[in-house]
Amino acid sequence: MKLWTAMKCTEQNRCSLYLSIKGTLQLDDNVHGVELCSLSVATQKTQCVEVKISKSKQAKLTGRKVKVQYDCFEVSVGQKLHVSMRTIPNYCGNQRNQDYLVEDCRNSDVGKNIPVCFATRMTYALDKGRKNILVNVFDVVQGTDYYARLCHQWFVCEDAGPVTLIQEKDLGKPISLQYHQLLPCLCIEAWPAISDARRVQFCPFKNNTKALWENIIYNPVTQTLAWEAACPIHVTVSLCQQMKTNDQCVDLENSSQIAQEKVKYPRVDAHPRLCMKFTTKHNVWIRCPFAHRKSGAWRMSLSLVDEHIEVSFMTHTAEAQFSVLVCNRTEGSSCNSSSRYQPASVGDLSSKSINISGKACGSNICIQGWRTDVDYSIPSYVCDLPCTSSSLSQEHDKNPLSILSLAAFLSILVTLMALLGYKLLSAFHKKRLIKRNAVHNKMLRTKSISSLH
Known part of the structure; x- marks a missing residue:
């Protein structure tokens, strides 16, 4: 069995791809033809056809090898196929199988003539107030409608909103795609409204990693603190204590986890300085989900x-x-x-x-x-x-000697002050007595003189 890709064109640059199958059959009286089938690996869609040999030709060709060819299985760019050929009727599993990969847009003939391979350009503008992305699609295939959507790039790009149909007459006009959050894995996709069309993808927010750390949820009933990755990212998550004196956040023991998709911490105290730390190879981010509380619980x-x-x-x-x-x-x-x-x-x-x-x-x-x-x-x-x-x-009882010394010093000081006061008082009294005696003697002399006269 031999397989190859054929191209059929209705006009310039408006071509379609078809699978051609060619095989050799040994005819006998019991074989009336062959069944050819093509199975798409991606969609599991099957196309089958029966090629029968007329009785007149079979009578002439019995015992000889006959070549059978079919060229009308329509296929898509880059499609993976499983092709089979078996006799009619089929005896003892007499069947031939072969896998086939249709050429993609890197093939020069396919890239120039198949509309889905033509380069489609997109521009966008951001309206953060309304949470809208305005998208323009250019360099489109004439006479074809287009689809556009937002998606989150994981293993495949998963829907992040409804798919919007852009009719041919509206191509070149901006369409509005509403977003929930500007995540690094948020992408814009556009493609022709053709089966198995090639999609053009643009992911303009790859550096917006700050948005990843906002998805923290606390359940006050179970006291569970959880964070879920909205995009695929390699990050180490830990709980930490925000210090009052500086901006340092000290990790709590046994709280470090390497995040796959979701991280959970059971039985967490909702304290204003309890935070989550996210560490990647590029940076460290700290989020404190209870910081808005003036005090803890x-x-x-x-x-x-x-x-x-x-x-x-x-x-x-x-x-x-x-x-x-x-x-x-x-x-x-x-x-x-x-x-x-x-x-x-x-x-x-x-x-x-x-x-x-x-x-x-x-x-x-x-x-x-x-x-x-x-x-x-x-x-x-x-x-x-x-x-x-x-x-x-x-503490004072432990130093009795110091207390006694202080008391003795104060006693001596009081005694000295008393003696000094006594001396001063005695001197003052003696001086006053002498002065009084002198005045008395003077008065006596004055009196005796008066008597003589």
């Missing part, structure tokens, strides 16, 4: 009560569990453990307190609290803890 507060520091938790969820850690301040996002306290269970819109010794105070001491009923939680820190009066007195 829970709050930790401290107060000084008697000889203890009271740590209180308040939550807006149905029920939550917390743990408290007293630790030494470090430069990173965590601190070194000093002691751990038993977890507390807190119900909806309620609070519960944990008492910590007043000894846990100072500039390098922190109280860390976090949820223990979830898999991923952002801890809360309170540092620079003030010391209670009890702790201050305990």
